[in-house]
Amino acid sequence: MTVQVDVRTFPLFINGTWEPASNGETFDVLNPATGELVARVAKGTEEDVNKAVEAARNAFDNTDWKNMKPKDRSKVLYAISYQIAAHAEELAYLEAISSGGTVRRLGGNDILQMVDLFQTLAKFVEEYPFSETLPSPPFPGPAHNFIWREPIGVCAAITPWNLPMVIATWKIAPALAMGNTVVVKPASYTPLSTLKLAEIISQVVPPGVINVVTGPGAEVGETLVKHPKVDKVAFTGSTDVGRRVMKLAADTIKNTTLELGGKSPNIILEDADLSLAIPGSLFGVFLHSGQLCESGTRLFVPDHLHDAVVEQLVKLAGKIKLGNPLDPATDVGPVISKKQKETILSYIETGKAEGATLVCGGKEAVVAGCENGHFVEPTIFTNVTNDMKIAREEIFGPVLSVIRYKDVDEAIRLANDTIYGLAAGVWTRDVNKAYEVARKLQAGVVWINDWHMLRNDAPFGGYKQSGIGREMGKHSLDAYTQVKHVHTSMVPEIHKRNWYGLLFSNTNE
Ligand code: NAP
Numbered sequence: 001m002t003v004q005v006d007v008r009t010f011p012l013f014i015n016g017t018w019e020p021a022s023n024g025e026t027f028d029v030l031n032p033a034t035g036e037l038v039a040r041v042a043k044g045t046e047e048d049v050n051k052a053v054e055a056a057r058n059a060f061d062n063t064d065w066k067n068m069k070p071k072d073r074s075k076v077l078y079a080i081s082y083q084i085a086a087h088a089e090e091l092a093y094l095e096a097i098s099s100g101g102t103v104r105r106l107g108g109n110d111i112l113q114m115v116d117l118f119q120t121l122a123k124f125v126e127e128y129p130f131s132e133t134l135p136s137p138p139f140p141g142p143a144h145n146f147i148w149r150e151p152i153g154v155c156a157a158i159t160p161w162n163l164p165m166v167i168a169t170w171k172i173a174p175a176l177a178m179g180n181t182v183v184v185k186p187a188s189y190t191p192l193s194t195l196k197l198a199e200i201i202s203q204v205v206p207p208g209v210i211n212v213v214t215g216p217g218a219e220v221g222e223t224l225v226k227h228p229k230v231d232k233v234a235f236t237g238s239t240d241v242g243r244r245v246m247k248l249a250a251d252t253i254k255n256t257t258l259e260l261g262g263k264s265p266n267i268i269l270e271d272a273d274l275s276l277a278i279p280g281s282l283f284g285v286f287l288h289s290g291q292l293c294e295s296g297t298r299l300f301v302p303d304h305l306h307d308a309v310v311e312q313l314v315k316l317a318g319k320i321k322l323g324n325p326l327d328p329a330t331d332v333g334p335v336i337s338k339k340q341k342e343t344i345l346s347y348i349e350t351g352k353a354e355g356a357t358l359v360c361g362g363k364e365a366v367v368a369g370c371e372n373g374h375f376v377e378p379t380i381f382t383n384v385t386n387d388m389k390i391a392r393e394e395i396f397g398p399v400l401s402v403i404r405y406k407d408v409d410e411a412i413r414l415a416n417d418t419i420y421g422l423a424a425g426v427w428t429r430d431v432n433k434a435y436e437v438a439r440k441l442q443a444g445v446v447w448i449n450d451w452h453m454l455r456n457d458a459p460f461g462g463y464k465q466s467g468i469g470r471e472m473g474k475h476s477l478d479a480y481t482q483v484k485h486v487h488t489s490m491v492p493e494i495h496k497r498n499w500y501g502l503l504f505s506n507t508n509e
Pocket of ligand 1 (some may be wrong): 015158159160161162163167185186187188189215216217218220221222224225237240241242244245258259260261262291292341393396422462466467
């Protein structure tokens with residue numbers, strides 16, 4: 001990448017303008033691949049959150065933004081998609097230097113996914129049933145009835161560090177599509193691309209429609225979640241923080257969407273095409289160094305295929321090239337931080353202590369030219385049982401647990417034996433068997449002979465403690481509207497309103 005941008009100082013983005021934090025403070029953003037300082041970012045305060053919410057409130061309450069016709073709104077969404085495409089390199093660069101995501105993935109997937117999301121929702125908006133007319137049944141009485149779908153208002157979007165831009169757009173795109181206004185609180189490790197995204201979007205929407213307040217989750221995030229003038233919270237992050245957000249949102253009975261953690265099961269059936277299942281399973285777990293919520297971290301393998309599968313997994317995992325995310329030849333970049341690296345290494349120690357067998361990786365990796373970065377080798381454990389900590393808790397790093405099974409029923413039972421339910425997968429040549437297994441898996445998405453294939457026209461979200469609600473697809477539009485029923489009486493004569501007889505014994509007088 002050759003783009004050079006000024007990443008030294010990023011203020012807050014409020015009401016269409018850049019401004020410093022009210023107390024002038026900043027925090028540092030470091031490149032996880034090199035440890036270098038890449039930016040100083042405004043450390044927002046409660047006062048800044050109030051200001052951003054007021055801007056969003058004003059844009060929602062006092063402008064025509066929410067009343068825009070679907071055709072015009074669709075044009076806005078297309079315009080945003082073109083802006084994203086035009087700034088693709090800069091966005092990818094900002095994200096790579098802060099999140100550790102490879103430019104190969106960012107350019108080959110994330111940017112395309114964001115452009116396609118805005119364009120997909122632009123199409124959906126034109127056909128969206130903003131107003132539905134109901135038939136006029138005899139009960140409860142003749143009337144003309146509508147169902148209107150209206151925007152919710154000011155939406156707070158709180159996002160994680162693993163896919164900062166993509167996850168921000170999962171919230172921003174449907175919110176804007178339905179006429180809401182937004183205040184985004186990006187993760188403190190990775191605020192840069194979201195700030196740039198807001199600036200880009202602000203070129204085509206009125207001031208106050210999109211705002212970004214950076215700063216610590218416990219302050220900026222909590223203030224937003226509790227704020228009485230915020231109508232909805234869309235949160236993506238860990239299940240623990242999700243629990244806290246849900247509790248805080250309860251005081252003001254906020255509409256809340258939660259996209260949380262996962263420990264996704266991946267089942268290789270006996271008849272699977274192993275030439276697909278083995279690279280597919282590694283793709284499913286090691287992309288972005290295992291820091292994807294829907295990574296297939298538990299691999300279920302039939303007893304008699306176990307050794308052959310493991311041999312191939314180890315051989316192929318050994319070829320994954322760790323490196324600087326800015327180098328297009330890099331397969332996998334660093335993990336997000338020193339702290340995250342230490343957490344992952346501590347889980348690896350736990351796995352060993354629990355009796356699992358380490359067959360690949362297991363250590364911190366040193367990458368030439370990135371000696372101060374935070375890299376962990378792709379790691380594979382065998383002899384894992386589903387009750388071990390490494391099979392139960394989300395590690396959020398490049399660690400695969402291989403678990404043997406005797407028959408499909410056992411595999412499904414173990415696959416579902418988790419508090420999570422974000423994603424699952426099954427590899428087989430028998431499509432009927434695949435659907436039978438998919439039906440039994442408790443997860444918001446099931447991939448058959450594939451992994452990570454999220455689509456902008458399909459909903460994504462979790463079963464069980466992986467979350468509440470869905471993002472992407474038409475479902476995401478529903479999630480940013482509230483429903484109003486409008487009844488118009490068609491009976492002008494009071495004596496024909498026999499239902500008034502429920503209260504008045506005689507309406508003829
Ligand atoms: P996290 O620690 O839960 O943080 C997520 C966001 O919440 C960050 O912006 C964080 O701000 C903010 N936050 C922290 N404490 C808060 C509080 N008390 N109130 C309000 N906001 C608060 O998660 P993460 O470590 O960034 O991301 C990794 C997690 O996200 C994993 O569990 C992963 O599975 C999950 N995830 C889920 C999905 C999905 O779609 N289901 C997608 C991606 C990731 P700071 O950065 O300032 O702390």
